[in-house]
Amino acid sequence: MTVRNAKHATFTIERVYPASPARVFAAWSNKEAKTAWAYCHPEWPVSDHVFDFREGGREHLVTGPAGGTRHVFDAVFHDIVPDQRIVYAYDMHLDERRISVSLATIEFFAVAGGTRLVLTEQGAFLDGYDDIAGREEGTRIGLDNLDRQQRQQRAA
Amino acid sequence: MTERSTKHATFAIERTFAAPPSRVFAAYADVKSKARWFGGPEDWGKSNLKLDFKVGGRESESGGPPGGPVHYYNAIYQDIVPDERIVLTYEMHLDKTRISVSLGTTEFKPAGAGTRLVYTEQAVFLDGHDDAGGREQGFGGLFDQLARFLEMQ
Numbered sequence: 001m002t003v004r005n006a007k008h009a010t011f012t013i014e015r016v017y018p019a020s021p022a023r024v025f026a027a028w029s030n031k032e033a034k035t036a037w038a039y040c041h042p043e044w045p046v047s048d049h050v051f052d053f054r055e056g057g058r059e060h061l062v063t064g065p066a067g068g069t070r071h072v073f074d075a076v077f078h079d080i081v082p083d084q085r086i087v088y089a090y091d092m093h094l095d096e097r098r099i100s101v102s103l104a105t106i107e108f109f110a111v112a113g114g115t116r117l118v119l120t121e122q123g124a125f126l127d128g129y130d131d132i133a134g135r136e137e138g139t140r141i142g143l144d145n146l147d148r149q150q151r152q153q154r155a156a
Numbered sequence: 157m158t159e160r161s162t163k164h165a166t167f168a169i170e171r172t173f174a175a176p177p178s179r180v181f182a183a184y185a186d187v188k189s190k191a192r193w194f195g196g197p198e199d200w201g202k203s204n205l206k207l208d209f210k211v212g213g214r215e216s217e218s219g220g221p222p223g224g225p226v227h228y229y230n231a232i233y234q235d236i237v238p239d240e241r242i243v244l245t246y247e248m249h250l251d252k253t254r255i256s257v258s259l260g261t262t263e264f265k266p267a268g269a270g271t272r273l274v275y276t277e278q279a280v281f282l283d284g285h286d287d288a289g290g291r292e293q294g295f296g297g298l299f300d301q302l303a304r305f306l307e308m309q
Binding site (some may be wrong): 006008078079081084087089091101102103105107124126 | 160162164166232234241243245247254259261278279280282
């Protein structure tokens, strides 16, 4: 029998990108743009990607190592303020097991030379899947990918 | 133009009820039972709770003081473990304004013949509306109503 528990945690990551809030927001609000940076394991194939970017809309995708554990991401967009804020809730499954439910807030602030992005994740990590440091690290990798993407676009 | 801001907060409330976990859980899972305790003060009028208690299911309720703003509660169930745990996300609106988005975890643990309930809310309060203190106080009132409901059963 599964031992049930819930561990609650919050982490915040900040980045400054050399692009306008509208450009950085577009990297979150557009399916192709987001696919290019958002995943911590770019070598993992992504399938079943649904991306309906509006309040009440959902995002769904399945990824993971070929032939290995399926990582299933399911999100609902709750609050969208163009170029300023996105709030969404998401859960993660490893195969059939729900490992976490999270609330994520992404804020975009205009600063000299670009955009300060503040990501806040508030999560409930379930039934022993409490690798919160791993979640934060994976999120950082995604935001670093976004930084590379923004710099490349600027150079192009 | 609305000045945008966010305030993130987490609070936890623990209560012990004389009823076993299965009964306390049922007070959440059954719409008729939940409507008896999950609502505003009496002068807000009769409950209009709608509840589809399953993972992915939705819940809604609205109400408010006579002549005052209407409070809208809209939830989505994220995780349900019978008699043990409920995880949901919910939004609150005051009239047309979204004031918060929350992740709520309710855990039901046996405590002698009764139940120790732990409710943890992780919330983002939007654009200066509401705050964790007011929300925590609101849930304190709901748990008082839940205790009375369980005693009357």
